[in-house]
Amino acid sequence: MNTVPTKVLAGVVVPDTPLVAQSMDYARTISAPYLFNHAVRSWLFAAQLGQLRDVDHDAEVVAVGTLLHDIGLTDSVTGPRRFEIEGADVARTFVRERGFDERRAQLIWDSVALNSTPSIGLFKEAEVALCTAGIGLDFGGRAFDEIPTSTMKAILDAFPRLQMKKRITDCFCCIIETKPETTYDNFARDFGEKFVADYRRPSSVVDFLMNSPFEE
Template identity: 40%
Template sequence: MSTPHEEFDLPGTDLARAAYRLAEESEEAYLFNHSVRTYLFARGIGHDQGLRPDEDYDDELLFLGCVLHDLGLTEDGEGGQRFEVAGADAAARFLRGHGVAEDRVEVVWDAIALHTSPGIAGRKRPEIALVHLGSGADVLGLSVDRLPASLVHAARRRLPRLDLTEAITAAIVEDAKADPRKAPPLTFPSLLVAEYAPEHAGPTWRQLTATPDPVG
């Protein structure tokens, strides 16, 4: 049976393969499959936009941003930050440990930290914007109609969704319940906590702003 690298022509550099192994070894199957599908869908959306790999964007950086974008939901992402930032920090540690130049580390960090930030990630360079779009396509179905149906079917067959929606929601919420610092007010994790575990919800906007005016 072919591997995902062979079937989908994933980047084959030593660094890309090391990142793939890190995600495969540290993430549960539902999360690892999502991470790889995110790349496939990101690359497909880029093609739909007329973007050419390694001409209009760095394909290795896109792959690294996609395959590592949910490290914040693994043990590598511990540290009291929301999962997007924890994952970006974990990816940066991994890349620096492999001698990656700091300007390339910064692109991957931004791509991961901003992948749940609509209206921001899309305004950044293609590698960052496409991680956001690929993740949104896989989790929410956004822009899936811009992808070839054959790609979507092949990705979901080889890398099944399993219980992605329920499992990733539970992982984010449980992280925040164990450490409230992982769901700071007005963030995506805090939105999930307010909906799925309201007894653990942090302060609302009204509560945050209900403070005396500073003395002038």
């Protein structure tokens, strides 16, 4: 584990480095308040889980990966691909420009790109797995009971959810309506099928296989 300066934020010991501060400022500047708070809570949950589980990890990578994991949902980071990939590319460039080597930059990319794919992310490197775990905890409550009650209260008091369930549902429905072609193989499809009238996923894995140019 890298040794870096630390501070206590909402009851959790976290790294206190210039890059973490820059990542926080960047996320705050481009994100809606509910989305920024979600990113910070995800970081705090990831950090706390790493400590509680005694996981050897690069705390600065976990901090930056979680803080930037949803920048692809902002108006500042857009493009034709699924939001996780757009965000991952920008996050990787962000850390490269600030001195991360290629291995650490790739861990950032993986943390952002896989943030909504826990069936893969949880089994990656410790940093990616912890980012995925912290994000999943804040999004859907996975591992909720591992966080001490006092710490949970401190995190929620410092960074309230601000109608997170409704606001992020609206966000994903907007993606469904404006970029449906990015939703055929990921979790955003679930929001379209539940909340958006007449949504039809653009394609399926079965269609992809059966319509391939091979005879068999």
